[in-house]
Protein backbone atom coordinates (compact mmCIF):
# COMPACT_ATOMS: atom_id res chain seq x y z
CA UNK A 1 0.00 0.00 0.00
CA UNK A 2 1.24 3.49 -0.79
CA UNK A 3 -0.24 6.63 0.66
CA UNK A 4 0.23 9.92 -1.08
CA UNK A 5 -0.77 13.22 0.41
CA UNK A 6 -3.00 15.28 -1.91
CA UNK A 7 -0.90 18.08 -3.40
CA UNK A 8 -2.70 20.99 -1.67
CA UNK A 9 -2.26 19.36 1.72
CA UNK A 10 1.39 18.64 1.05
CA UNK A 11 1.85 22.28 0.11
CA UNK A 12 0.09 23.34 3.30
CA UNK A 13 2.29 21.05 5.33
CA UNK A 14 5.42 22.43 3.74
CA UNK A 15 4.22 25.94 4.46
CA UNK A 16 3.60 25.09 8.10
CA UNK A 17 7.00 23.46 8.27
CA UNK A 18 8.69 26.48 6.75
CA UNK A 19 6.91 28.84 9.09
CA UNK A 20 8.06 26.93 12.13
CA UNK A 21 11.49 26.62 10.61
CA UNK A 22 11.26 22.83 10.63
CA UNK A 23 11.69 20.29 7.90
CA UNK A 24 9.33 17.39 7.47
CA UNK A 25 11.01 14.13 6.55
CA UNK A 26 14.43 15.17 7.77
CA UNK A 27 13.41 15.49 11.39
CA UNK A 28 11.58 12.25 11.81
CA UNK A 29 13.90 10.48 9.40
CA UNK A 30 10.96 9.43 7.21
CA UNK A 31 7.94 10.93 5.49
CA UNK A 32 4.67 10.73 7.46
CA UNK A 33 2.71 11.83 4.40
CA UNK A 34 3.91 9.25 1.97
CA UNK A 35 4.73 5.80 3.15
CA UNK A 36 4.37 2.22 2.13
CA UNK A 37 3.50 -0.88 4.10
CA UNK A 38 6.14 -3.61 3.81
CA UNK A 39 5.14 -7.02 5.05
CA UNK A 40 8.56 -8.61 5.02
CA UNK A 41 12.13 -7.39 5.15
CA UNK A 42 15.46 -9.12 5.31
CA UNK A 43 17.88 -6.95 7.24
CA UNK A 44 21.50 -7.22 8.28
CA UNK A 45 21.73 -4.58 10.96
CA UNK A 46 18.42 -4.51 12.71
CA UNK A 47 14.68 -4.88 12.23
CA UNK A 48 11.43 -3.65 13.70
CA UNK A 49 7.93 -5.06 13.14
CA UNK A 50 4.94 -3.23 14.56
CA UNK A 51 1.30 -2.43 13.93
CA UNK A 52 2.05 0.72 11.92
CA UNK A 53 4.62 1.48 9.21
CA UNK A 54 5.49 4.90 10.66
CA UNK A 55 6.17 3.37 14.08
CA UNK A 56 8.39 0.69 12.53
CA UNK A 57 10.20 3.46 10.64
CA UNK A 58 10.66 5.46 13.85
CA UNK A 59 12.30 2.41 15.43
CA UNK A 60 14.60 1.82 12.47
CA UNK A 61 15.58 5.52 12.38
CA UNK A 62 16.75 5.10 16.00
CA UNK A 63 18.70 1.93 15.13
CA UNK A 64 20.40 3.81 12.30
CA UNK A 65 21.33 6.56 14.76
CA UNK A 66 23.25 4.00 16.83
CA UNK A 67 20.48 3.00 19.20
CA UNK A 68 20.08 -0.62 20.25
CA UNK A 69 16.93 -2.77 20.19
CA UNK A 70 15.75 -1.33 23.52
CA UNK A 71 16.13 2.25 22.20
CA UNK A 72 14.20 1.26 19.08
CA UNK A 73 11.46 -0.49 21.08
CA UNK A 74 10.98 2.67 23.18
CA UNK A 75 10.83 4.93 20.11
CA UNK A 76 8.45 2.54 18.32
CA UNK A 77 6.08 2.47 21.29
CA UNK A 78 6.10 6.25 21.56
CA UNK A 79 5.40 6.57 17.84
CA UNK A 80 2.58 4.01 18.13
CA UNK A 81 1.01 6.20 20.82
CA UNK A 82 0.61 8.82 18.08
CA UNK A 83 -0.02 6.91 14.85
CA UNK A 84 -1.92 3.93 16.24
CA UNK A 85 -4.19 5.38 18.91
CA UNK A 86 -6.43 2.32 19.11
CA UNK A 87 -3.74 0.40 21.00
CA UNK A 88 -0.46 2.32 20.98
CA UNK A 89 -0.65 4.38 24.11
CA UNK A 90 0.51 6.60 26.90
CA UNK A 91 -2.64 5.86 28.89
CA UNK A 92 -2.34 2.07 29.03
CA UNK A 93 0.25 -0.50 30.00
CA UNK A 94 2.27 -3.43 28.75
CA UNK A 95 5.06 -5.93 29.13
CA UNK A 96 8.55 -6.17 27.67
CA UNK A 97 10.63 -9.32 27.28
CA UNK A 98 14.23 -8.75 26.27
CA UNK A 99 17.28 -10.92 25.69
CA UNK A 100 20.36 -8.71 25.75
CA UNK A 101 23.62 -9.38 23.94
CA UNK A 102 25.34 -10.23 27.25
CA UNK A 103 22.78 -13.01 27.85
CA UNK A 104 20.75 -11.10 30.42
CA UNK A 105 17.01 -11.71 30.16
CA UNK A 106 14.48 -9.09 31.23
CA UNK A 107 10.77 -9.20 31.96
CA UNK A 108 9.42 -5.71 32.56
CA UNK A 109 5.90 -5.30 33.95
CA UNK A 110 4.22 -1.95 33.35
CA UNK A 111 0.70 -3.27 33.56
CA UNK A 112 -1.96 -0.85 34.79
CA UNK A 113 -2.88 -0.98 38.46
CA UNK A 114 -6.24 -0.69 40.24
CA UNK A 115 -6.55 2.80 41.79
CA UNK A 116 -6.45 3.07 45.60
CA UNK A 117 -10.18 3.80 45.65
CA UNK A 118 -11.02 0.65 43.65
CA UNK A 119 -12.79 -2.18 45.42
CA UNK A 120 -13.90 -5.69 44.68
CA UNK A 121 -17.56 -4.91 43.99
CA UNK A 122 -17.14 -1.55 42.28
CA UNK A 123 -18.91 -2.73 39.10
CA UNK A 124 -21.86 -4.39 40.86
CA UNK A 125 -25.28 -2.74 40.95
CA UNK A 126 -27.35 -2.73 44.15
CA UNK A 127 -29.07 -5.94 43.05
CA UNK A 128 -25.68 -7.63 42.57
CA UNK A 129 -25.67 -7.63 38.76
CA UNK A 130 -22.37 -6.79 37.09
CA UNK A 131 -22.31 -3.56 35.07
CA UNK A 132 -19.86 -4.27 32.26
CA UNK A 133 -20.48 -0.90 30.61
CA UNK A 134 -18.76 0.70 33.59
CA UNK A 135 -15.84 -1.75 33.50
CA UNK A 136 -15.39 -1.37 29.75
CA UNK A 137 -16.17 2.23 28.84
CA UNK A 138 -15.60 5.66 30.30
CA UNK A 139 -13.65 7.02 33.23
CA UNK A 140 -14.32 4.28 35.79
CA UNK A 141 -12.94 1.56 33.52
CA UNK A 142 -9.36 2.86 33.63
CA UNK A 143 -6.53 1.46 35.67
CA UNK A 144 -3.55 3.66 36.60
CA UNK A 145 -1.49 3.88 33.38
CA UNK A 146 1.90 2.15 33.37
CA UNK A 147 3.35 2.79 29.91
CA UNK A 148 5.41 5.91 30.60
CA UNK A 149 6.95 4.37 33.75
CA UNK A 150 7.70 1.26 31.69
CA UNK A 151 9.45 3.23 28.95
CA UNK A 152 11.70 4.93 31.51
CA UNK A 153 12.42 1.63 33.29
CA UNK A 154 13.36 0.07 29.93
CA UNK A 155 15.60 3.06 29.20
CA UNK A 156 18.11 1.75 31.76
CA UNK A 157 19.18 -0.70 29.01
CA UNK A 158 19.12 1.81 26.13
CA UNK A 159 22.04 3.75 24.67
CA UNK A 160 20.60 7.03 23.40
CA UNK A 161 19.15 9.89 25.48
CA UNK A 162 15.37 9.60 26.01
CA UNK A 163 14.93 13.01 24.34
CA UNK A 164 16.11 11.49 21.05
CA UNK A 165 13.78 8.50 21.35
CA UNK A 166 10.69 10.64 21.87
CA UNK A 167 11.51 13.04 19.03
CA UNK A 168 9.85 11.08 16.18
CA UNK A 169 6.63 10.80 18.21
CA UNK A 170 6.62 14.54 18.92
CA UNK A 171 7.06 15.37 15.24
CA UNK A 172 4.32 12.94 14.22
CA UNK A 173 1.93 14.46 16.75
CA UNK A 174 2.83 18.09 16.00
CA UNK A 175 2.99 17.93 12.23
CA UNK A 176 0.55 15.08 11.72
CA UNK A 177 0.53 12.06 9.44
CA UNK A 178 -1.86 10.66 6.88
CA UNK A 179 -4.12 7.92 8.12
CA UNK A 180 -4.81 4.62 6.41
CA UNK A 181 -8.21 3.24 5.40
CA UNK A 182 -8.34 0.93 8.41
CA UNK A 183 -7.49 3.78 10.78
CA UNK A 184 -10.28 5.84 9.24
CA UNK A 185 -12.69 2.91 9.72
CA UNK A 186 -11.56 2.45 13.32
CA UNK A 187 -12.06 6.10 14.21
CA UNK A 188 -15.41 6.29 12.40
CA UNK A 189 -16.65 3.25 14.33
CA UNK A 190 -16.18 4.99 17.69
CA UNK A 191 -17.55 8.48 16.93
CA UNK A 192 -20.68 7.96 19.07
CA UNK A 193 -18.64 6.56 21.96
CA UNK A 194 -16.22 9.48 21.71
CA UNK A 195 -19.14 11.88 22.10
CA UNK A 196 -20.64 9.87 24.96
CA UNK A 197 -17.56 9.14 27.10
CA UNK A 198 -15.68 12.44 26.85
CA UNK A 199 -16.07 15.63 28.82
CA UNK A 200 -14.12 17.69 26.28
CA UNK A 201 -14.48 16.89 22.57
CA UNK A 202 -11.27 15.15 21.48
CA UNK A 203 -9.42 15.68 18.20
CA UNK A 204 -10.55 12.21 17.06
CA UNK A 205 -14.15 13.43 16.62
CA UNK A 206 -14.73 14.46 13.02
CA UNK A 207 -18.12 15.56 11.76
CA UNK A 208 -18.58 13.88 8.39
CA UNK A 209 -16.15 11.14 9.31
CA UNK A 210 -12.55 10.21 8.55
CA UNK A 211 -11.22 8.84 5.28
CA UNK A 212 -7.95 7.35 4.11
CA UNK A 213 -5.43 10.10 3.36
CA UNK A 214 -6.79 12.54 5.96
CA UNK A 215 -4.14 14.14 8.15
CA UNK A 216 -4.32 13.61 11.91
CA UNK A 217 -2.56 16.32 13.92
CA UNK A 218 -2.54 15.99 17.74
CA UNK A 219 -1.38 19.20 19.41
CA UNK A 220 -2.47 18.26 22.94
CA UNK A 221 -0.63 14.95 22.66
CA UNK A 222 2.47 16.75 21.32
CA UNK A 223 2.43 19.00 24.40
CA UNK A 224 2.16 15.95 26.68
CA UNK A 225 5.07 14.29 24.87
CA UNK A 226 7.10 17.49 25.21
CA UNK A 227 6.42 17.56 28.96
CA UNK A 228 7.70 13.96 29.16
CA UNK A 229 10.73 14.94 27.09
CA UNK A 230 11.51 17.84 29.44
CA UNK A 231 10.64 16.30 32.81
CA UNK A 232 11.02 12.58 32.29
CA UNK A 233 8.60 10.26 34.07
CA UNK A 234 7.42 13.19 36.20
CA UNK A 235 6.24 14.84 32.98
CA UNK A 236 3.43 12.30 33.01
CA UNK A 237 2.87 11.21 36.62
CA UNK A 238 3.25 14.67 38.17
CA UNK A 239 2.73 18.32 37.24
CA UNK A 240 0.55 19.42 34.35
CA UNK A 241 -0.18 16.00 32.81
CA UNK A 242 -1.15 14.51 36.19
CA UNK A 243 -3.37 17.54 36.82
CA UNK A 244 -5.07 17.07 33.45
CA UNK A 245 -5.69 13.39 34.25
CA UNK A 246 -7.13 14.07 37.70
CA UNK A 247 -9.25 16.94 36.37
CA UNK A 248 -10.58 14.56 33.72
CA UNK A 249 -11.37 12.04 36.46
CA UNK A 250 -13.26 14.66 38.45
CA UNK A 251 -15.31 15.75 35.44
CA UNK A 252 -16.16 12.14 34.51
CA UNK A 253 -16.56 10.60 38.00
CA UNK A 254 -13.44 8.47 37.66
CA UNK A 255 -11.26 7.47 40.61
CA UNK A 256 -7.60 7.76 39.53
CA UNK A 257 -5.99 10.21 41.99
CA UNK A 258 -2.76 12.21 42.05
CA UNK A 259 -1.49 9.72 44.67
CA UNK A 260 -2.20 6.77 42.34
CA UNK A 261 -0.18 8.42 39.59
CA UNK A 262 2.83 9.37 41.69
CA UNK A 263 2.91 5.91 43.31
CA UNK A 264 2.84 3.92 40.05
CA UNK A 265 5.95 1.79 39.52
CA UNK A 266 7.09 -0.42 36.66
CA UNK A 267 8.61 -3.65 37.98
CA UNK A 268 11.36 -5.92 36.64
CA UNK A 269 10.33 -9.52 37.31
CA UNK A 270 11.94 -12.89 36.79
CA UNK A 271 10.98 -14.07 33.28
CA UNK A 272 8.87 -17.21 32.90
CA UNK A 273 11.27 -19.69 31.27
CA UNK A 274 10.83 -23.22 29.96
CA UNK A 275 12.31 -25.49 27.33
CA UNK A 276 10.69 -27.22 24.39
CA UNK A 277 12.61 -29.86 22.45
CA UNK A 278 15.93 -28.09 22.93
CA UNK A 279 14.62 -24.53 22.46
CA UNK A 280 14.59 -22.18 25.45
CA UNK A 281 11.50 -20.02 25.68
CA UNK A 282 11.46 -16.76 27.61
CA UNK A 283 8.06 -15.31 28.42
CA UNK A 284 6.15 -13.03 30.71
CA UNK A 285 5.28 -14.09 34.27
CA UNK A 286 2.29 -12.89 36.31
CA UNK A 287 0.44 -10.58 36.13
CA UNK A 288 0.33 -11.94 32.60
CA UNK A 289 -0.96 -15.45 32.17
CA UNK A 290 0.79 -15.52 28.77
CA UNK A 291 4.09 -17.20 29.70
CA UNK A 292 2.48 -19.80 31.93
CA UNK A 293 -0.31 -20.68 29.47
CA UNK A 294 2.20 -21.02 26.63
CA UNK A 295 4.32 -23.27 28.86
CA UNK A 296 1.36 -25.49 29.75
CA UNK A 297 0.15 -25.78 26.15
CA UNK A 298 3.58 -26.53 24.69
CA UNK A 299 4.31 -29.16 27.33
CA UNK A 300 0.94 -30.86 26.86
CA UNK A 301 1.78 -31.49 23.18
CA UNK A 302 5.54 -32.06 23.47
CA UNK A 303 5.44 -35.87 23.54
CA UNK A 304 2.55 -36.35 21.13
CA UNK A 305 4.27 -36.28 17.72
CA UNK A 306 2.13 -33.45 16.43
CA UNK A 307 4.39 -32.88 13.41
CA UNK A 308 3.36 -36.28 12.03
CA UNK A 309 -0.33 -35.40 12.34
CA UNK A 310 0.11 -32.52 9.87
CA UNK A 311 -0.83 -28.84 9.91
CA UNK A 312 -4.60 -28.26 10.15
CA UNK A 313 -5.24 -32.00 10.28
CA UNK A 314 -8.26 -32.93 12.37
CA UNK A 315 -5.93 -34.69 14.85
CA UNK A 316 -3.59 -31.72 15.29
CA UNK A 317 -6.39 -29.12 15.60
CA UNK A 318 -8.23 -31.35 18.08
CA UNK A 319 -5.14 -31.91 20.21
CA UNK A 320 -4.30 -28.20 20.26
CA UNK A 321 -7.91 -27.32 21.07
CA UNK A 322 -7.91 -29.70 24.03
CA UNK A 323 -4.66 -28.35 25.47
CA UNK A 324 -5.88 -24.76 25.00
CA UNK A 325 -9.11 -25.64 26.83
CA UNK A 326 -7.26 -27.18 29.79
CA UNK A 327 -4.78 -24.33 30.13
CA UNK A 328 -7.59 -21.74 30.12
CA UNK A 329 -9.55 -23.66 32.77
CA UNK A 330 -6.48 -23.27 35.01
CA UNK A 331 -6.24 -19.60 34.10
CA UNK A 332 -9.78 -18.97 35.35
CA UNK A 333 -9.14 -20.57 38.71
CA UNK A 334 -5.53 -20.01 39.64
CA UNK A 335 -4.09 -17.00 37.83
CA UNK A 336 -3.93 -13.38 38.94
CA UNK A 337 -1.43 -10.81 40.19
CA UNK A 338 1.04 -12.96 42.16
CA UNK A 339 1.91 -9.98 44.41
CA UNK A 340 -1.62 -10.31 45.82
CA UNK A 341 -2.61 -13.92 45.30
CA UNK A 342 -0.37 -16.98 45.40
CA UNK A 343 -0.26 -18.50 41.91
CA UNK A 344 0.93 -22.15 42.05
CA UNK A 345 3.18 -21.80 39.00
CA UNK A 346 5.45 -24.76 39.69
CA UNK A 347 2.50 -27.06 40.33
CA UNK A 348 0.69 -25.89 37.20
CA UNK A 349 3.76 -26.67 35.12
CA UNK A 350 4.72 -29.89 36.88
CA UNK A 351 5.21 -32.71 34.38
CA UNK A 352 2.97 -35.17 36.25
CA UNK A 353 0.29 -32.51 36.71
CA UNK A 354 0.23 -31.80 32.97
CA UNK A 355 0.13 -35.50 32.15
CA UNK A 356 -2.82 -35.84 34.53
CA UNK A 357 -4.54 -32.90 32.81
CA UNK A 358 -4.46 -34.88 29.57
CA UNK A 359 -5.69 -38.16 31.12
CA UNK A 360 -9.25 -37.58 29.97
CA UNK A 361 -8.16 -36.42 26.50
CA UNK A 362 -9.88 -38.64 23.94
CA UNK A 363 -8.61 -38.31 20.35
CA UNK A 364 -11.95 -39.56 19.03
CA UNK A 365 -14.23 -36.96 20.61
CA UNK A 366 -14.53 -33.60 22.35
CA UNK A 367 -14.01 -33.42 26.10
CA UNK A 368 -16.73 -30.95 27.17
CA UNK A 369 -15.50 -28.01 29.25
CA UNK A 370 -18.05 -29.00 31.93
CA UNK A 371 -15.98 -32.11 32.69
CA UNK A 372 -12.61 -30.40 32.45
CA UNK A 373 -12.74 -28.02 35.43
CA UNK A 374 -9.52 -26.43 36.65
CA UNK A 375 -6.90 -29.09 37.41
CA UNK A 376 -6.51 -30.59 40.86
CA UNK A 377 -3.14 -29.54 42.10
CA UNK A 378 -0.85 -32.36 43.08
CA UNK A 379 -0.81 -31.03 46.60
CA UNK A 380 -2.44 -28.09 48.25
CA UNK A 381 -0.81 -25.37 47.29
CA UNK A 382 -9.10 -7.67 24.52
CA UNK A 383 -9.20 -7.52 21.94
CA UNK A 384 -7.05 -4.75 20.94
CA UNK A 385 -3.58 -4.57 22.02
CA UNK A 386 -0.44 -4.28 19.97
CA UNK A 387 2.84 -6.10 19.69
CA UNK A 388 6.26 -5.10 18.40
CA UNK A 389 9.40 -7.15 17.89
CA UNK A 390 12.86 -5.61 17.53
CA UNK A 391 16.36 -6.97 16.94
CA UNK A 392 19.72 -5.28 16.46
CA UNK A 393 23.17 -6.20 15.20
CA UNK A 394 24.60 -6.24 18.74
CA UNK A 395 22.51 -9.35 19.47
CA UNK A 396 19.77 -7.73 21.54
CA UNK A 397 16.18 -8.84 21.00
CA UNK A 398 13.06 -7.18 22.41
CA UNK A 399 9.42 -8.28 22.38
CA UNK A 400 6.85 -5.78 23.67
CA UNK A 401 3.10 -6.16 23.92
CA UNK A 402 1.20 -3.09 25.05
CA UNK A 403 -2.47 -2.29 25.34
CA UNK A 404 -5.39 -0.04 26.19
CA UNK A 405 -7.47 -3.26 26.37
CA UNK A 406 -10.37 -2.56 24.03
CA UNK A 407 -9.74 -0.68 20.76
CA UNK A 408 -9.22 2.93 21.82
CA UNK A 409 -9.49 1.77 25.45
CA UNK A 410 -12.16 3.42 27.55
CA UNK A 411 -12.91 5.80 24.63
CA UNK A 412 -12.10 8.61 27.07
CA UNK A 413 -9.36 11.02 26.00
CA UNK A 414 -7.74 13.05 28.76
CA UNK A 415 -8.95 16.61 28.09
CA UNK A 416 -6.03 18.85 27.15
CA UNK A 417 -3.55 15.94 27.18
CA UNK A 418 -4.72 14.20 24.01
CA UNK A 419 -4.33 10.50 24.85
CA UNK A 420 -6.82 7.70 25.38
CA UNK A 421 -7.15 6.08 28.79
CA UNK A 422 -7.31 2.32 29.06
CA UNK A 423 -10.32 0.22 30.08
CA UNK A 424 -8.09 -2.40 31.65
CA UNK A 425 -10.20 -2.74 34.82
CA UNK A 426 -12.37 -5.12 32.78
CA UNK A 427 -9.47 -7.60 32.77
CA UNK A 428 -10.15 -8.16 36.47
CA UNK A 429 -12.85 -10.64 37.34
CA UNK A 430 -15.50 -8.06 38.22
CA UNK A 431 -17.73 -10.81 39.64
CA UNK A 432 -16.93 -14.54 39.84
CA UNK A 433 -18.26 -16.29 36.74
CA UNK A 434 -19.14 -13.06 34.87
CA UNK A 435 -17.24 -13.07 31.55
CA UNK A 436 -15.06 -10.10 30.68
CA UNK A 437 -15.14 -8.61 27.18
CA UNK A 438 -13.19 -11.61 25.86
CA UNK A 439 -15.62 -14.07 27.43
CA UNK A 440 -13.00 -15.11 30.01
CA UNK A 441 -14.14 -15.87 33.54
CA UNK A 442 -12.18 -15.72 36.77
CA UNK A 443 -12.54 -15.71 40.52
CA UNK A 444 -10.73 -14.79 43.69
CA UNK A 445 -7.23 -14.93 42.17
CA UNK A 446 -8.16 -12.07 39.84
CA UNK A 447 -10.62 -10.13 42.02
CA UNK A 448 -10.20 -6.34 42.22
CA UNK A 449 -8.05 -4.95 45.04
CA UNK A 450 -6.48 -1.50 45.35
CA UNK A 451 -2.98 -1.50 43.85
CA UNK A 452 -3.43 -4.93 42.25
CA UNK A 453 -2.67 -5.53 38.56
CA UNK A 454 -5.36 -7.18 36.46
CA UNK A 455 -4.57 -10.56 34.89
CA UNK A 456 -3.36 -10.26 31.32
CA UNK A 457 -3.03 -12.67 28.41
CA UNK A 458 -0.23 -10.77 26.70
CA UNK A 459 2.52 -13.11 25.57
CA UNK A 460 5.64 -11.31 24.33
CA UNK A 461 8.01 -14.22 23.72
CA UNK A 462 11.60 -14.87 22.73
CA UNK A 463 12.66 -18.34 21.62
CA UNK A 464 16.36 -19.13 21.95
CA UNK A 465 18.17 -21.72 19.87
CA UNK A 466 21.74 -22.62 20.82
CA UNK A 467 21.52 -19.90 23.44
CA UNK A 468 20.89 -17.15 20.85
CA UNK A 469 17.63 -15.39 19.95
CA UNK A 470 15.85 -17.35 17.21
CA UNK A 471 12.28 -16.01 17.23
CA UNK A 472 10.93 -12.74 18.64
CA UNK A 473 7.17 -12.96 18.56
CA UNK A 474 3.86 -11.75 19.95
CA UNK A 475 0.39 -10.57 18.97
CA UNK A 476 -2.63 -8.61 20.19
CA UNK A 477 -6.00 -10.33 20.60
CA UNK A 478 -7.11 -10.50 24.26
CA UNK A 479 -7.47 -14.09 25.40
CA UNK A 480 -6.56 -15.33 21.92
CA UNK A 481 -3.00 -14.03 22.42
CA UNK A 482 -1.48 -17.11 24.12
CA UNK A 483 -3.14 -19.51 21.69
CA UNK A 484 -1.94 -17.51 18.66
CA UNK A 485 1.64 -17.44 19.94
CA UNK A 486 1.29 -21.16 20.71
CA UNK A 487 0.11 -21.88 17.15
CA UNK A 488 2.78 -19.69 15.56
CA UNK A 489 5.49 -21.53 17.51
CA UNK A 490 4.01 -24.96 16.68
CA UNK A 491 3.77 -23.93 13.00
CA UNK A 492 7.49 -23.12 12.94
CA UNK A 493 8.98 -25.59 15.43
CA UNK A 494 6.81 -28.59 14.55
CA UNK A 495 5.31 -28.07 11.09
CA UNK A 496 8.49 -26.51 9.70
CA UNK A 497 6.71 -23.54 8.15
CA UNK A 498 8.29 -20.38 6.82
CA UNK A 499 7.79 -17.31 9.00
CA UNK A 500 5.15 -15.86 6.66
CA UNK A 501 3.18 -19.08 6.52
CA UNK A 502 3.34 -19.48 10.29
CA UNK A 503 2.00 -15.96 10.79
CA UNK A 504 -0.52 -15.80 7.96
CA UNK A 505 -2.20 -19.22 8.12
CA UNK A 506 -5.72 -19.14 9.62
CA UNK A 507 -5.81 -19.63 13.37
CA UNK A 508 -8.31 -21.09 15.85
CA UNK A 509 -8.90 -20.62 19.56
CA UNK A 510 -10.44 -22.38 22.55
CA UNK A 511 -10.51 -20.82 26.03
CA UNK A 512 -12.46 -23.39 28.07
CA UNK A 513 -15.47 -21.10 28.45
CA UNK A 514 -17.40 -20.54 26.30
CA UNK A 515 -17.11 -24.20 25.26
CA UNK A 516 -16.59 -23.53 21.58
CA UNK A 517 -13.83 -23.26 19.02
CA UNK A 518 -13.43 -19.85 17.48
CA UNK A 519 -12.06 -20.03 13.94
CA UNK A 520 -10.69 -17.54 11.52
CA UNK A 521 -11.83 -17.06 7.93
CA UNK A 522 -10.02 -19.59 5.77
CA UNK A 523 -9.98 -22.34 8.40
CA UNK A 524 -10.66 -25.57 6.45
CA UNK A 525 -14.38 -26.38 6.32
CA UNK A 526 -13.79 -30.14 6.18
CA UNK A 527 -11.82 -30.04 9.46
CA UNK A 528 -14.62 -28.02 11.06
CA UNK A 529 -17.24 -30.54 9.84
CA UNK A 530 -15.32 -33.53 11.17
CA UNK A 531 -14.73 -31.84 14.53
CA UNK A 532 -18.46 -31.02 14.75
CA UNK A 533 -19.20 -34.70 14.25
CA UNK A 534 -16.79 -35.44 17.12
CA UNK A 535 -18.83 -33.19 19.42
CA UNK A 536 -17.15 -29.78 19.08
CA UNK A 537 -19.16 -26.57 18.91
CA UNK A 538 -17.97 -23.61 16.91
CA UNK A 539 -18.40 -19.92 17.66
CA UNK A 540 -18.79 -17.32 15.00
CA UNK A 541 -16.12 -17.22 12.33
CA UNK A 542 -13.83 -14.20 12.76
CA UNK A 543 -12.36 -12.23 9.87
CA UNK A 544 -9.02 -12.12 11.67
CA UNK A 545 -7.52 -13.50 14.85
CA UNK A 546 -4.46 -11.71 16.15
CA UNK A 547 -1.86 -9.63 14.34
CA UNK A 548 1.36 -11.49 14.88
CA UNK A 549 4.71 -9.76 14.44
CA UNK A 550 7.64 -12.14 14.18
CA UNK A 551 11.36 -11.77 13.61
CA UNK A 552 13.34 -14.91 12.85
CA UNK A 553 17.12 -14.93 13.00
CA UNK A 554 18.41 -16.72 9.92
CA UNK A 555 21.46 -19.02 9.96
CA UNK A 556 23.40 -16.44 7.89
CA UNK A 557 22.90 -13.84 10.64
CA UNK A 558 20.24 -11.77 8.87
CA UNK A 559 16.91 -10.87 10.41
CA UNK A 560 13.72 -11.99 8.67
CA UNK A 561 11.04 -9.61 9.89
CA UNK A 562 7.45 -10.50 9.05
CA UNK A 563 4.43 -8.31 9.73
CA UNK A 564 0.95 -9.74 9.85
CA UNK A 565 -1.29 -9.33 6.80
CA UNK A 566 -4.33 -8.90 9.04
CA UNK A 567 -3.77 -5.13 9.44
CA UNK A 568 -1.52 -2.22 8.46
CA UNK A 569 1.33 -3.96 10.29
CA UNK A 570 4.71 -3.29 8.75
CA UNK A 571 8.23 -4.64 8.88
CA UNK A 572 11.24 -2.41 8.47
CA UNK A 573 14.97 -2.75 8.82
CA UNK A 574 18.31 -2.03 7.25
Ligand code: GLY
Nearest residue numbers: 382405456457458
Ligand atom coordinates in the same frame (compact mmCIF):
# COMPACT_ATOMS: atom_id res chain seq x y z
N1 GLY B 1 -6.14 -6.44 27.78
C1 GLY B 1 -5.76 -7.66 27.21
C2 GLY B 1 -4.78 -8.40 28.02
O1 GLY B 1 -4.01 -7.80 28.74
O2 GLY B 1 -4.76 -9.60 27.99
